[in-house]
Amino acid sequence: MTDVIDDGGIASSVRAQIGEAVRTKLDRNPMVSRIDAPGLEIYGRHNFLSADECAALRAMVDADAQPSTLFSGSANPEYRTSHSCNLDRWDPLVARISDRICALTGLPPENGETLQGQRYAPGQEYKAHCDYFPVTTSYWPAMMKTGGQRSWTAMVYLSHVESGGETHFPHCEFMVPPVEGMILVWNNMKPDGAPNPLSIHAARPVEKGTKYVVTKWFRERPWTS
Numbered sequence: 001m002t003d004v005i006d007d008g009g010i011a012s013s014v015r016a017q018i019g020e021a022v023r024t025k026l027d028r029n030p031m032v033s034r035i036d037a038p039g040l041e042i043y044g045r046h047n048f049l050s051a052d053e054c055a056a057l058r059a060m061v062d063a064d065a066q067p068s069t070l071f072s073g074s075a076n077p078e079y080r081t082s083h084s085c086n087l088d089r090w091d092p093l094v095a096r097i098s099d100r101i102c103a104l105t106g107l108p109p110e111n112g113e114t115l116q117g118q119r120y121a122p123g124q125e126y127k128a129h130c131d132y133f134p135v136t137t138s139y140w141p142a143m144m145k146t147g148g149q150r151s152w153t154a155m156v157y158l159s160h161v162e163s164g165g166e167t168h169f170p171h172c173e174f175m176v177p178p179v180e181g182m183i184l185v186w187n188n189m190k191p192d193g194a195p196n197p198l199s200i201h202a203a204r205p206v207e208k209g210t211k212y213v214v215t216k217w218f219r220e221r222p223w224t225s
């Protein structure tokens, strides 16, 4: 792909349409609740994964997790202190869960990045960040060619956490405490398809217990790794 228009930092009709399609689908689903956050589209659904599925995914994370890296590729000892791994997309459980996320959101499987698992021990966190790609970064030109901007994020909590570990949206002044099996889905774009700074979020430090999540990020076009 050579002639991709660089609109990653501005409004985009393609991304606006993705936002609208997912919003319409989630709004119609009686199992899904919209979280009341002005300026941010974010939804939750309890019991998206069973206890057995969460346990199996936690075991996969335990088997493979390495110190997390940031998108720029570097491991940062302070910014993202969790351990993480990309899960094997050909594993039947991983494939089934990815399919279920696509069925919930209506997003095309080919736009989804590999499901990523993450584990936070007490004291570990992921400081405030955006899941979309700032177009001023050195890696943006490469991302543009491998599927473009990230639109929606889907994240499932795989464990209950005794204390801490909330997903915090500092500009919206709310946080979500981990509930095993619950999925959170949010749009990193505004309704017009421009990046939404209100989608900036952090994983607050775990105080007691161990937090596990899986995250799937969806690109605006098919993802080519």
Ligand SMILES: O=C(O)CCC(=O)C(=O)O
Binding pocket: 118, 126, 131, 155, 165, 166, 167, 168, 201, 202, 203, 204, 213, 215
């Ligand atoms: O662990 C969380 O609550 C947030 C994880 C996150 O922000 C991410 O994986 O992009």
Ligand SMILES: [Fe+2]
Binding pocket: 129, 130, 131, 201
């Ligand atoms: Fe994130």
